[in-house]
């Protein structure tokens with residue numbers, strides 16, 4: 172494995188603490204508490220190791236990364252190590268002076284999440300009153316500090332009709348980039364699928380709107396669009412392929428090939444407290460478990476698309492078939508594809524139940 | 534790529550959040566941008582280093598042509614092609 176190419180990105184989940192409780196959160200169902208989090212010096216060491224390993228971009232995420240009082244210090248270290256530093260935030264814990272301090276520390280980019288463009292809808296999804304107005308003010312501070320802004324909006328059954336307003340919001344906030352992502356149905360979102368999954372016709376309409384806007388706004392606004400897996404015919408490559416591009420470090424220092432990897436039983440994870448990142452990248456059991464194409468079963472094994480989509484999502488394969496090494500059922504070649512299509516139909520036509528909110532210890 | 538009509542007087546610069554960087558592990562120059570990384574060849578890197586909002590496209594092409602003993606009009610056309618592509622993709626303005 173000495174010719175293994177180095178990873179490109181590090182997703183640092185600094186904390187699971189968050190003022191919001193989105194029911195499609197990508198955090199694991201079992202959330203870590205503040206007392207288990209890595210300290211400042213450990214994160215600083217990890218950022219240095221990451222840069223030397225060949226990692227180019229650092230995504231500071233959570234939970235809400237600004238729940239850490241040392242965020243400014245961490246950004247300064249990452250930037251000094253030469254990492255392109257991206258803050259993924261809800262915008263609710265950063266006032267104007269903190270955002271200025273982050274810009275001065277070398278932050279390169281801010282990705283701000285919007286639960287909805289409609290104040291009532293945003294409160295309903297996030298579980299917090301008045302969040303929308305505070306996010307709009309925050310976006311202004313980001314712009315005034317000279318930082319690049321991405322507007323991120325997760326869409327689902329309860330806000331998909333407002334895609335045009337989401338695009339208008341990104342333009343009004345002078346964002347350089349807009350990310351419209353359909354909910355991906357694992358973890359918390361899987362538990363909430365009957366409340367979240369839109370009907371196929373609604374998805375098609377949203378896709379058409381985004382495609383037209385992207386062409387029209389070329390050069391002004393970059394629009395990235397993540398389609399909902401469950402209506403696809405081919406799966407997405409998991410994180411660009413398992414163990415190929417990304418490392419995820421959890422709040423307590425475990426290193427995962429993907430942010431849902433802990434749902435797969437039998438994988439052995441290493442911790443940055445005990446081993447350097449480079450060694451984990453090369454030799455860790457979990458990274459090697461689904462790296463490349465060796466582990467694949469039929470129909471992925473020998474399929475001409477194997478090195479394009481890498482067999483899709485392992486966590487989804489496990490959740491839907493009981494076997495993490497199975498073909499992702501999103502693929503129409505999977506024997507489980509029909510059952511998935513049926514589940515999607517049922518979820519989209521169910522009368523939406525109340526959300527099961529993401530809560531620590533809840 | 535549908536080109537963006539740029540004039541030789543235009544003074545290009547990298548957009549907010551777009552940064553030139555050296556990728557030491559892979560021994561190449563790159564553009565870092567939100568959720569995107571572009572690997573640059575030597576010429577593209579040289580051009581982008583001059584895109585500081587002060588130099589016009591004509592000036593960038595002239596100094597490049599002089600440095601490599603090439604025809605200025607040809608170089609200028611190449612620079613325009615690269616930059617209009619990067620403008621369309623949201624890296625340069």
Ligand code: SF4
Pocket residue numbers: 357408409410428429430431432483484485486487
């Ligand atoms: S295995 Fe699945 S859940 Fe995990 S990162 Fe890949 S796509 Fe996401």
Ligand code: SF4
Pocket residue numbers: 405406470471472474475476477478480481482483498499502503504505
């Ligand atoms: S069979 Fe596997 S490799 Fe082939 S397209 Fe489907 S998921 Fe991809």
